[in-house]
Amino acid sequence: MAATFRHPYQPADYTLLEDGTIHVTAVDSGEEGVFALGGRWLSGTLREADPHYIRYVYDCSAPIAAIAPQMRGESD
Template identity: 40%
Template sequence: MRTRRHALSGALYDVRDDGNVEVTSRRGITGVFTPDGEWISGELRHADPHLCGWLAGPQLPPRLAVLPRFRPTESASAQ
């Protein structure tokens, strides 16, 4: 899965198999959001819509994903 830690809040954004984004705050509160950042479920009710879209939105074709920005990141456990 594609996972990133939010630079300001420290929340972990993880794209699920269904295409939605699971966000876990530093305190362990979670919520599920659409790629547009709209809340679906969970106790956490706000997320960064730009990061949700960047992770779960339309992706570049593999032939264009050669820049380091588009390569897979480390696993969440290594962060």
């Protein structure tokens, strides 16, 4: 099971999905959204998320082999 991180300043949970996207759930409203590594909205009713926290969750959750292309700037 993927680790879920609670944002320190906003009531939202961030979870890295197997495809490398981040699933964000607003704790207060229950809205959900899926975001790309750069913070770009992909789907869901929640359309805004903290791009810096998305990067933090990705870096803390993904194995080094999965992070390597992003670290080299090969994908977003």
